Amino acid sequence: MKKLLVVGLMMSNFVFAQVAKNKNDTLSYKESAGYIPLKLKEVKVETTSYKAEKKEKPLPLSKKGQVFVFYGWNRGAFSNSDIHFTGNGYDFQLNNVQARDKPTKFGIVYIDPSWFTVTQYNFRLGYFIKDNLAIVLGIDHMKYVMKQDQTVDFSGTISDPKYAGMVQNGQVNLADTEFLTFEHTDGLNYENLGLEKYKNLIHKKNIDLVWSYGAGIGVMFPKSNIKLFGNERSDRFHVAGMGTDLRTSLNMVFWKNWMIRAEAKAGYINMWDIKTTLNNKPDKARQDFVFGQVLAGVGYTFNTKKYN
The missing domain is CATH 1.20.5 (Single alpha-helices involved in coiled-coils or other helix-helix interfaces)
Structure with a gap:
């Protein structure tokens, strides 16, 4: 067992x-x-x-680090202004002077780079310092032409009897170009820096519609074309004053990068040192006025950061 x-x-x-x-x-x-x-x-x-951890490509004109460039053309309008002239032998003011812009006739000049300064053009370079907030460097090349066929009120003194005699009953007829021609045609240059807020309104596969609004401030750097009392024409670039503005725009972005921009702007310009003679005499003029501007053109927007 x-x-x-x-x-x-x-x-x-x-x-x-x-x-x-x-x-x-x-x-x-x-x-x-x-x-x-x-x-x-x-x-x-x-x-x-x-x-x-993958990052999706952000919407255009929306994220910190994005950049855009823009080139376009404008039409402008100006309020009446009082223009005060001072120099050797005169100190007078012309009141409620009317002016207009001077658009170039449409043609090849609008797309020929060698002629781009002839037109009333606009340039923008924008950088998004925060999401939906961009700092924008702008050049507004407007043109300002005093209407020649007008009679304006006159106040002040002129020592030269020839030109003093052109004043009748406290008014002067400017149709006689011998008294004055007055333009900022190369041009009424507003070099400005602005802040703009952006908001995406429509987002589709290949199209975005983006609205912006903001404000700017800058210097006036005109090349004034002025001939007073038969003196040699003054025609040179000069820092003449300052300007400020409010602006808004609609931006249609195609295929994430290409942009069509339409913008409206209103602002105030004060120029206290306008050169009226070619030499370095103390002759000068000053004026201030309100302006309005509409513009349109094309641009390109891109990201400075890479996204998967």
Whole structure:
């Protein structure tokens, strides 16, 4: 009986050892085949984390670091202004002087780079310092021409009897160009810096419509074309004063980059040092007026940061 028990125990130990060996063999086979479920789950977690770090390309004219450039053309309008002239032998003012802009006749001049300063043009360079907020460097090349066929009120003194005699009953007829021609035609240059806020109105696959509004301030750097009392014509660039403005625009962006821009602007210009003679005499004029401007053109917007 004791012998039978010993044999039974030996047989059971053998069976359990074989089962354990088979399990170890199976595990070793799966390990050797690279099938480890726990490690596969870790790879999936890492893949999900990688996708979460991807950045989508932002909407145009919306994110910090974006840049845009723009070139276009304008029409302008000006309020009446009082122009005060001072110099050797005269100190007088012409009241409520009317003026207009001077658009170039449409033609190849509008797209020929060698003639771009002939037209009433606008340039913009914008950089987004914050999301939806851009600082914009602008050049507004307007043109201002005094209407020659007008009679205006006169106050002050002129020592030269020839030109003093052209004043009748406190008025002077400017149709006689011998008394005065007065233009800022190359031009009424407003070099300005502005802040503009942007808001996306429409976002489609290939089209975005973006509205902006803002304000600007800058210097007036006209090249005035003035001839007073038959003196040699003054025609040179000069810092003559300052200007400020409010502006708003609609920007249609195609394929994330190309832009068509339409802008309206209203502002105030004060020029207290307008050169009226070609030499360095103390002759000068001063004037201030309100202006309005509408403009349109094309541009390009892009990101300075890379996005996946």
